[in-house]
Amino acid sequence: APSPLGQDGLAARPPRGRQHCRISDQETDGKTSAASSNDFSDPIYKEIAITNGYINRMTREELRSKLAEFKLETRGVKDVLKKRLKNYYKKQKLMQKEYINGDSCYDYICVVDFEATCEEGNPPEFVHEIIEFPVVLVNTRTLEIEDTFQQYVKPEINPKLSDFCISLTGITQDIVDKADIFPQVLQNVIDWMRQRELGTKYSYSMLTDGSWDMSKFLNIQCRISRIKYPSFAKKWINIRKSYGNFYKVPRNQTKLTIMLENLGMNYDGRPHSGLDDSKNIARIAIRMLQDGCDLRVNERIHGGQLMTVSSSVPLEGAPAPQMPRYRN
CATH class of the missing domain: 3.30.420.10 (Ribonuclease H-like superfamily/Ribonuclease H)
Known part of the structure; x- marks a missing residue:
């Protein structure tokens, strides 16, 4: 089967800093929790699951080659490389659909x-x-x-x-x-x-x-x-x-x-x-x-x-630091 990794405008381009943050840490195998309001019947999730299956079958050298093509870090053990490539592809796909909220991580x-x-x-x-x-x-x-x-x-x-x-x-x-x-x-x-x-x-x-x-x-x-x-x-x-x-x-x-x-x-x-x-x-x-x-x-x-702390709790930053009071 042809690689799905080059489709839909996902040609190699260097990622600039951290584009968007709110992606679930869950693997996407036909189901995901990227945002609770999304309609998971959208074909995009099937595409992501198919791509994940394809990535799972890649050798370490194939993974490194594809990561290099996307100007991504190529160091790490095989499981790390797979996760890196899956997340990059998933992020690009969801950004195309504007499913990712860009302001939900700490500064x-x-x-x-x-x-x-x-x-x-x-x-x-x-x-x-x-x-x-x-x-x-x-x-x-x-x-x-x-x-x-x-x-x-x-x-x-x-x-x-x-x-x-x-x-x-x-x-x-x-x-x-x-x-x-x-x-x-x-x-x-x-x-x-x-x-x-x-x-x-x-x-x-x-x-x-x-x-x-x-x-x-x-x-x-x-x-x-x-x-x-x-x-x-x-x-x-x-x-x-x-x-x-x-x-x-x-x-x-x-x-x-x-x-x-x-x-x-x-x-x-x-x-x-x-x-x-x-x-x-x-x-x-x-x-x-x-x-x-x-x-x-x-x-x-x-x-x-x-x-x-559960990962489902809304993201909230720490309060402005203040010196605590002395104990009685």
């Missing part, structure tokens, strides 16, 4: 990956305190890292770092001794975010690699520092969940180094540097956006408990 994503005090073997009674607070600002329109923030934090309960912690993170005793305590660093983060008009002029969401940065480290730190949990960090995108759902891979395939490897990328920088980890997580987020993933909030904290 910015703030990637955070804390480093915290630790001891070898992680004894259960050990209290982790944040010692590095990085933020990497990703512009979802230009698909670039636009800015970064990084400050170290002075721990109060265990002010002396273990040798294990120093060798793991590269953060020295001298660095934390000279740093501000957590409430001051949080205030600096909030000032930095407000200067960039996040939550006022621009919509944004927090993004982490796993759920523990917010549900564990930030939650514990706010209790130690006797401040309430900040409202802007109550919901976030757990990129491990997003990656697993989008590329259809098991949970053990969603570690940072494995996600990079499967996307054809190497880790850039020093592992367990909070800022370098955040930059690499941002690179994964950017590649997922390029591949057509609809990155959106999927976790939240409520009453100190970690909870899942």
